[in-house]
Amino acid sequence: MSAQARPGWMEKPKPVTQAAKAVALAVVVLLVCVPFLVIVSTSLASTEEVVDNGGWVLWPTDPSLRAYRDILDGGIVTHALGVSVGVTVVGTLLSLLCTVTLAYALARPGVFGGRPVLLLVLFTFLFPPGMIPSFLLVKELGLLDSYASLVLPVLVNVFNLVVLRGFFQGIPDELYEAARLDGAGDLRVLISVVLPLSKAALAVVGLFYAVAYWNSWFYASLYLESDHWPLQQVLRTYVVAGSGLTDATTGEGTVTAPQTVQMAVLVIATVPILLIYPFLQKYFTKGVLTGAIKS
Numbered sequence: 001m002s003a004q005a006r007p008g009w010m011e012k013p014k015p016v017t018q019a020a021k022a023v024a025l026a027v028v029v030l031l032v033c034v035p036f037l038v039i040v041s042t043s044l045a046s047t048e049e050v051v052d053n054g055g056w057v058l059w060p061t062d063p064s065l066r067a068y069r070d071i072l073d074g075g076i077v078t079h080a081l082g083v084s085v086g087v088t089v090v091g092t093l094l095s096l097l098c099t100v101t102l103a104y105a106l107a108r109p110g111v112f113g114g115r116p117v118l119l120l121v122l123f124t125f126l127f128p129p130g131m132i133p134s135f136l137l138v139k140e141l142g143l144l145d146s147y148a149s150l151v152l153p154v155l156v157n158v159f160n161l162v163v164l165r166g167f168f169q170g171i172p173d174e175l176y177e178a179a180r181l182d183g184a185g186d187l188r189v190l191i192s193v194v195l196p197l198s199k200a201a202l203a204v205v206g207l208f209y210a211v212a213y214w215n216s217w218f219y220a221s222l223y224l225e226s227d228h229w230p231l232q233q234v235l236r237t238y239v240v241a242g243s244g245l246t247d248a249t250t251g252e253g254t255v256t257a258p259q260t261v262q263m264a265v266l267v268i269a270t271v272p273i274l275l276i277y278p279f280l281q282k283y284f285t286k287g288v289l290t291g292a293i294k295s
Helices: 015-044 047-052 066-073 076-107 114-126 131-140 158-169 173-181 186-197 199-215 218-223 231-240 258-274 277-294
Strands: none
Touching (some): 015 066, 047 258, 066 258, 076 114, 076 158, 076 231, 076 258, 131 218, 158 199, 199 258, 218 231, 231 258
16 A cells, blocks of 8 residues: 555654654653552651651652551451452452353353343343342341352452353354364363463453452441451541541551551552552453453
8 A cells, every 4th residue: 555545544653743642651651650659658758757748758768667567567457458368369269150151151052041141141230239229138148247248249240241251252163063072061161172262351350350359348338347347448447537547557556657557558458459460461452352342
């Protein structure tokens, strides 16, 4: 195709356009990175430095881990961190198990009742239950003040189900037929054929579930007592609601600046799930877009 016949969107960007894109990208990066830097710096700053700078520090001159020691020496934040890790790991595994099996069943043609079940699942996506009916259901099932109440009500996400179903439908039928000729049943086909070809989609859906469980605090505020709270609910209490910091540390009070302890809790709640993204980023385009387009 000659240069004169190329459409406008295929032409090489002008230097001015490239410079404008670079400036816009730099501004976006600064808007994202500077708040993170302030949070980490404030959590490492001394009490005097925080007070002198009005509560926020961009770069600490004498960094210290005292706030983290005060938090981790206490029982509440440490216990909440263990609750969040346990709920995230168990919930993600159970959600993946249920989503994969249901998506595989709905992706195969000729499954008895597949169409009504799919419509029922999509109906729950369009008309989700309200807070009061959900609370009454959890109460009637005897799940109040139980960690199961953080997992079972959100065990299957409809969007993740649709993505996996579309990905499974994109697998060539010849592979299914070849496995059938070898005498494989549905479970063997799923384990030996479908799952190895769906690693990208499974990684992305698993990340979506893990982030959702890790960041969940609303259901904990409804169903759990304070001594069973996950980390995000503790974070909301001590940062957003501004509750006393003595409960967040050792119970005996602390001379550390309130902003330092609050930012330390925020770092502890953010960094673990943030570290997972770089390892799964390469699967996003292949996993989500392929499943969404083919669904």
